[in-house]
Amino acid sequence: MKKLLPLVAITLLLLPTACSSQSSPVSVKPGQYRAVLKTRGGELPFGLDIQPNPNDPKTYTVFALNGNERLPMDAATIQGDSLRIPMSLFESELVAKIDGNLLRGVWRRRRIAQSSQTLPFEAQHGLTYRFTPNGKPASADLTGKWATDFGSKTSKVDTVNAVGVFNQKGNRLSGTFLTPTGDYRYLDGNVVGDSLFLSCFDGSHVYLFKAKHDPATKTLTGGLWAGIAGYESWVAHFDPKAELPDPAKLTYLKPGSKTLNFSFPETNGKNVSLSDPRFKNKVTIVQIMGSWCPNCMDETNFMSPWYKKNKQRGVEIVGLSFERSPEMAVSGPKIDRMKQRFQIDYPVVLAGTNDKAQASKALPDLNAVVAFPTTLFIDKKGQVRHIHTGFSGPGTGKYYDQYVEEFNRLVDKLLAE
Template sequence: MRFPPFSLLIGLAGLAFSCSGQSQPTPVKSGTYRATLQTKGGQLPFGLAIEPGKQANTYAVFAINGTERLAMDSATVTGDSIRIPMALFDSELVAKIDGSKLTGTWRRHRTAQQTLTLPFQAELGPTYRFVPDAKSAKNTVAGTWATEFSNKRNQVDTVNAVGVFKQSGNRVSGTFLTPTGDYRYLDGNAVGDSLFLSCFDGSHLFLFKAKHDPATKMLTGGFWAGISGYESWVAKADPTAKLPDPATLTYLKPGSKTLTVSFPEPSGNVVSLTDPRYKGKVTVVQIMGSWCPNCMDETNFLSPWYKKNRQRGVEILGLSFERSAEMNESGPKIERMKQRFKIDYPIVLAGTNDKAKAAKALPDLNAVVAFPTTIILDKAGKVRQIYTGFSGPGTGKYYDQYVDEFNRLIDKLLAES
């Protein structure tokens, strides 16, 4: 058998390569990266862990904020670029691979016509947040702080909060609790007389900066959120600082004793609290949204809790308020959330996440103040508690207190005849 000349084989291989237009994907180096987003408030740093995936050219990626290691969706590499999606929040990181560095963009798709973007960079190796660990802090900010956030564009929009921080050397972690939820896991540094904190979880982009005056025990600074959000804030050290009782902010209208709901699941099945599934059961109603990281924290608690306790005579119903009331758009998001958190209880599409419209969808309530809001009904279907907001695991002891109180109330209602 005669073979073609070697030069001809090389030429044919080159032709095949050029016709396919494809090359071998550039591998991504595994490890922990120091990542940054360029915001109006400056660089917003966070940790990004990248590990080999289960399939070729895929990677497991985790956003790191404080003690949280939050799994993003499976990342893929095409050519010299990596795409790291977070489908639950309609966002993604897309970057070019250059050795130990990634350079690209964070994108968030608000609507089919609107995409928000910020520059993104990451470098393998550095473990510090804002400044190297050798940088020293003049003072400690550890403790509890009575805090007030103010929006200069709307002076009536002032929110009281409680800051809770831990500090080791110049490393600071903690969060802010508000009447409608917490700011999740914040991580940062105290340097000289300044405090820097940040968080990125695929949905939230939080950047806090402040000056610390130990003489007055005050923090004064700015808070940047997302693409363009900004608020000023002040905080005073106060070990007794606390929020209003979250069980008093949302309540039943006079004359109402139960909650009337009837909404469809993504499958089209209409679910009501009068269904046999809930008869004679202690029922937890979760007002939520797939777009809401605080709801994600609550779901991360409720989903395994339900698996453990459902045989005791309890049920959960999720009322999801999404950015769109159209099932063809929001149904897949609800299903993705159910898969991600292994949810065994029904979640229905109750409407849009506009609080005024959500309140109209639930006419027994005075208002929908926050996502999430948790409503607990006894065996007779009577509302026994409405809890506004959620103190997630990033709040430390406040989360532990919530879990204890939740379990005590459920135990009490289950013991009733």
């Protein structure tokens, strides 16, 4: 993903007060909620679907709703008078006091030791709209492709570092931004009059987009609020031909290198290398990733079932996970949680930290690691044949379909050799 301004607000954990004794058990009203995080850019809305777990009456099944995505959270529990919705993969959670149809509390994400970043959180049962109720008039139709420059404050775009792809029905707007290193996942929102409003919350990404449309110049000018305190201005021009740089040309082998040399440990301590017998005479896919990275999780959600279906054809996958800590005691459990959640059958190793400069040093055969994820395709002789930077996830629609088609075509070609 495109790196945003650093998050600077660090606060100590403050949870809603839970009563130690109550006359009757507290429960959550099941159904859909309109949830909001209160950010510096204003309210950032998203949907929550909360249902009692039929197999465990003490827990709730929760999905975050963004556009067409129903993203499962971890099992939610009642603690005193509050509901706790964990997202352990991203070290974040929603904790809110239950008050009839309302939930009031905080979203927090652990950053350093026991300190956390927090934003106020509220959710109201029975509301399904995003920014404004459906049926409100929109004076612009923003469907199509938009050449976008993040970081620009002027109406003139000199460089294009993203492509917005939007679909509008009435005043409802959905889509995402494609960038050379990934996408902004599922964005959902509204067009209100001549203004765009889009948002996403998935436990890690916290995005709020606003922009004003100028019909005379077919230009969108606005801002992006990300996380606790990140902000960027952005400008976009309507351009049906807008394209990004070739993702196969951003990361490449250094002159003289033909393969990827590495030896990193799995969480059980066993080192994995491409010279291991399991990879001999196999087409091998190397996934440069991290458990903290939602785009990597989108790719893993594709890779894991694909591997189960295709491994008997002579294909292997290995994940090189670059985590926030190089210590196995810290990062090993995160890798194991990721493997469990996505039912990963192929090895995933701890390769180092998620600093791109450090990741590049860990893989000296590459010119640079410029994005998480990055995917390498290695032939039966052990030679790197293709490197794809970034990943166009399912939130990108046809671009995801094109990626899957190209992925399968390339693997089929290498298997046939």
